[in-house]
Amino acid sequence: MSTPRINAIQCEEALNRLFTYLDHELRGHRHAEMERHLKTCRSCFSRAEFERRLKSQLTEMAQEKAPTSLEQRIFALLKSF
Amino acid sequence: MNPDSENRDSFTEALTSVLDGLYGAALRLAKNRSDAEDLVAETAAKAWAKRASLKDRQCFRAWIFRILTNTFLSEFRKRALVPLYEPSDPEHEGDEQPFSIFDRLHQPFLLWWSHPEQDFLDQVMREQLERAIDALPECFRVAVILSDLEGFNYNEISTMLKIPVGTVRSRLARGRGLLQKALWGLVEEAGRGASAHRPADSAASGTIIPLTRRNTRKTP
Secondary structure (H helix, E strand, O other): OOOOOOOOHHHHHHHHHHHHOOOOOOOHHHHHHHHHHHHHHHHHHHHHHHHHHHHHHHHHHHOOOOHHHHHHHHHHHHOOO | HHHHHOOOOOOOHHHHHHHHHHHHHHHHHHHHHHHHHHHHHHHEEEEEEEEEEEHHHHHHHHHHHHHHHHHHHHHHHOOOOOOOOOOOOHHHOOOOOOHHHHHHHOOHHOOOOOOOHHHHHHHHHHHHHHHHHHHOOOHHHHHHHHHHHOOOOOHHHHHHHHOOOHHHHHHHHHHHHHHHHHHHHHHHHHHHEEEEOOOHHHHHHOOOOOOOHHHHHOOO
């Protein structure tokens, strides 16, 4: 089976794919084209890094410790069933 | 140990392992701690009642987040405190160009900044992120929470919300654009507030140009 050709993509197309790429939802040659573009385009690379860092700040925000009172409430609830 | 007790122990263990994540998501969905705790407790009760529908224990996290999301959406509709926002044309809800902080930071008259993205991200506060998420219309907020905060993939979100993957994609695009717009406004507002306390600072003009610069200055 022949390997699909990796085409050069333009910035506009790279930006269209950016979030799908950052969400790890790009597959195959579309992913490879994106990676290749980011290696050669400083502007799109900077944009990707910015969006990646902003996304990671959001992910960190989700790290919330459940209050002990909630844990106790859940345990009591499950015991009652 | 009897089977019921064993079943309950294993369910409790699985629930405990995702409890922090459930609470974090519930907090952003419900926007306050008291409702978030109620939402998680109700989710736990529903999940226990529906435990037979969980075919694969490996899928426990996605399964219980689906229950959490549905509980929130159904309760939200029931309470009708705020009308549920639904895009008028869901298939084309992502057509317009979303707001981009990066583009704003790279407007030509801002290029004298050496590291605008770095400076911007360094000054973003957790509270501002929370407020920006809380300001999103429900359908976009739920998609952003499930993807960016909880890390679910498009297929999982599509199953949880019972919408096509294309709609997940467009809701995320639109939601992220709105989130960035709100965040930009909040950071700009905070910068303006900070400079208002320094009358000699030329940044008091209120324009967005000195947004980062004035925050990097040392207070005398």
